[in-house]
Amino acid sequence: MTQEHRTTAAGNELSASFLAAKKRSDDTLSTLQSNPGAFTMLTGDRPTGRLHLGHYFGSIRERVAMQNRGVRTNIIIADYQVITDRDTTDHIRENVYNLVLDYMAAGIDPKKTMIFTHSAVPAENQLMLPFLSLVTEAELHRNPTVKAEMEASGHALTGLLLTYPVHQACDILFCKANVVPIGKDNLPHVEITRTIARRFNERYAQDSPVFDEPSAILSDAPEIPGLDGRKMSKSYGNSIMLGATAEETSKLIRKSPTDSQRTITFDPVGRPQVSALLTTAGLVTGRRPEDIAAEISGAGAGALKAYVIESVNAFLAEHRQRRAELARDMDYVRDVIHDGNARANAIAEETLAQVRDAMGMTY
Secondary structure, three states: OOHHHHHHHHHHHHHHHHHHHHHHHHHHHHHHHHOHHHOEEEEEEOOOOOOEHHHHHHHHHHHHHHHHHOOEEEEEEOOHHHHHOOOOOOOHHHHHHHHHHHHHHHOOOOOOEEEEEHHHOHHHHHOHHHHHOOOOHHHHHOOHHHHHHHHHHOOOOOHHHHOHHHHHHHHHHHOOOOEEEEOHHHHHHHHHHHHHHHHHHHHHOOOOOOOOOOEEEEOOOOOOEOOOOOEOOHHHOOOOEOOOOHHHHHHHHHHOOOOOOOOOOOOOOOOHHHHHHHHHHHHHHOOOHHHHHHHHHHHHHHHHHHHHHHHHHHHHHHHHHHHHHHHOOHHHHHHHHHHHHHHHHHHHHHHHHHHHHHOOOOO
């Protein structure tokens, strides 16, 4: 088989895998909407910095919606995963607290949603040992996230980075999550989790399966560009942070690049920077970017930036107010984390006991 044929075959396999996952996602979402109480969701973030508008529209808004529908929702703050590709944990405590503040300001209710930190749940992390025995080195090397993060970090491949997908499987399976909202790029993580669940049951628990195979719920949220037209990213400095002040937001938007054309048009390929501003305005106002462009038209980039500033600050005003109120009682924020960690530990201990029992390791 030639390289071209191998590439085509691999592409067809990936396409078939995605189509199967998409059908499963659609079917699961349909069932979830009619019977939300039958589902447990796990999602989360690495505490590498503050959350921005991309996080809100890409995931947080849907987490709040699922919580309010009655899904059992769990959010992991994946602090151990920070060191998959970083040499320092500077500011990690501050980042964790800021995540919790933004979650709650956005509508996450810690009475309904378990918020917990990775490093505080040892029984969950102990699942890594049996789970690692269920995957091959080749399967780990093929994971797109492992490849991408290894290239981006410039590091030698560490053991933690290589086993990152298995660690995420522990996150999902310890609480018996059966739905995981993700973007298309993260689908391989859920697929390897499904593989681990299936192999564990086949090897150790055929008569009484311990794990269900979770389904990805594929997000249809649009990709949200940063203010310079590139992907919105903390590392690019092109992100509108949820916790930024109105003044900080205004300054960032005013400094954002545009182009030399006077008339404002929505053209993501030909005019990525102008279109990024229009996309941002469209998301926070619920309007079509094309309609905003037509309204501003020949008034130029200055008028566009003024519109974006006004729209974003109006959209974030309520979030900022709630966040500021919560930040005045950091003892409560810490209590939320401690309570979530206690709940997560109880669940993880029970799951680990089931795993050890299935493996004949209860003495």
